[in-house]
Structure formats: C-alpha cells, structure tokens
C-alpha cells in the first residue's frame with residue numbers, strides 16, 4: 053500500500069501525465085493527417101517470417117498497396133513486419149504505430165512512416181481513425197484486443213461501419229464457433245452482430261470487400 057506521502061506524489065504525477073497523453077495524440081494526428089486511404093492490419097508479433105500467416109500478410113500488404121491503400125500495422129515483428137514488407141515492396145506506403153514495451157524491439161525495417169507510442173489507448177485511436185478497414189490475421193492476446201475493440205466500436209456505432217475481416221479461416225473457426233454456440237445462443241450478441249465480421253483466406257476477396265465498402269460509403273456521402 054502507498055503511504056500518504058507517496059500517494060500525494062503519485063496523484064500529482066498522474067495529473068501531469070495528461071500532458072504526455074495529449075502530446076501523443078497531437079503527434080499522431082499531426083503525423084497521420086495526410087495519409088492516403090489506409091487499412092490497419094493486425095496479427096501475431098511472434099510469427100516467424102516463413103509461417104503461413106506471414107506469407108499471407110506479405111501478400112495482403114502488397115495487394116492493398118496495389119489497390120492504393122497505405123498499410124498501417126503495430127510496427128513490430130511477425131505478421132506486422134510481413135504486412136509492412138509486402139506494402140513497401142509493392143511500392144505502397146507502410147506505416148508502423150509502435151508501442152514502447154519493457155522488451156523494446158523498435159520499429160521493423162519496412163516502416164516508412166513510424167510513431168512510437170507509450171499508451172496503447174492513444175495508439176488504438178490512430179489505428180481506427182486513419183483506417184477504412186481492419187484486417188486481422190492469426191495472433192494472440194494483442195491481436196484479439198485490437199479485433200474486439202474494433203467490433204465493439206462498430207457494434208455500438210461509435211464509428212462509421214467499416215469492414216473487419218478475419219484472415220485464416222481455420223485459425224478463427226474455433227472462436228467464431230464459440231461466438232455462435234455460446235454468445236449468440238445465450239443472447240449476448242445478435243445475428244446482426246455476427247455480420248460485423250467477415251472471414252476469408254483469399255487476399256483478393258479481402259481487398260474487394262474493402263474497395264466495395266469504400267465505394268458504398270462514398271455513394272452514401274459518408275467519405
């Protein structure tokens with residue numbers, strides 16, 4: 053437990069921390085303001101470069117770049133690095149929104165535009181604000197956190213509806229099955245909520261979903 057002296061010191065530090073948080077928002081908004089249409093790509097920091105998900109991420113990064121989208125990732129290793137590499141090698145813009153971690157790794161070598169955040173919640177704002185879609189490849193807790201943040205924002209209409217695409221049909225099957233057999237069955241989500249997620253292994257199909265959603269929003273005057 054903190055004694056009263058330490059508690060006072062800690063409270064003062066917390067108040068000043070607000071400025072540090074604000075400065076992260078300013079840096080993010082300022083750096084990303086002129087980004088072309090972009091897609092945020094998520095996935096495991098631990099996947100090896102020769103894994104199927106990294107190969108898929110590199111193909112996806114390239115296909116998004118060819119369709120005119122910048123690729124935003126967490127700027128780390130694994131799937132993030134593969135998506136950044138695919139985008140860069142295809143001549144597209146590759147963005148890395150890194151996070152300061154105790155086991156610091158720095159941004160991967162394929163990032164053109166990079167920012168390092170201290171706060172996950174500031175960084176998450178950038179992933180959502182500057183992307184037309186989320187594509188989620190196989191990953192662990194970090195990836196699941198990003199996935200559920202996105203669908204909650206769309207479900208609660210806090211953001212304009214945008215595609216949330218899961219890539220890796222086999223990988224996500226168990227989770228999707230549990231969502232149906234437990235969450236849906238128990239009334240914790242609705243049939244309409246399930247439609248917020250699209251699943252495919254096909255890079256071209258993923259890109260087409262994003263292009264079509266973009267066109268629909270433009271037609272509705274929301275882009």
Ligand SMILES: C/C(=C\CNc1ncnc2c1ncn2[C@@H]1O[C@H](COP(=O)(O)O)[C@@H](O)[C@H]1O)CO
Nearest residue numbers: 094095096097098126128151191192193194195
């Ligand atoms: C675990 C290792 C390095 C971690 N480095 C990361 N750098 C950037 N972003 C990260 C990192 N770890 C997690 N993230 C974010 O979460 C998602 C991946 O998490 P998962 O638990 O691996 O699924 C990813 O999309 C990032 O935004 C050493 O290998």
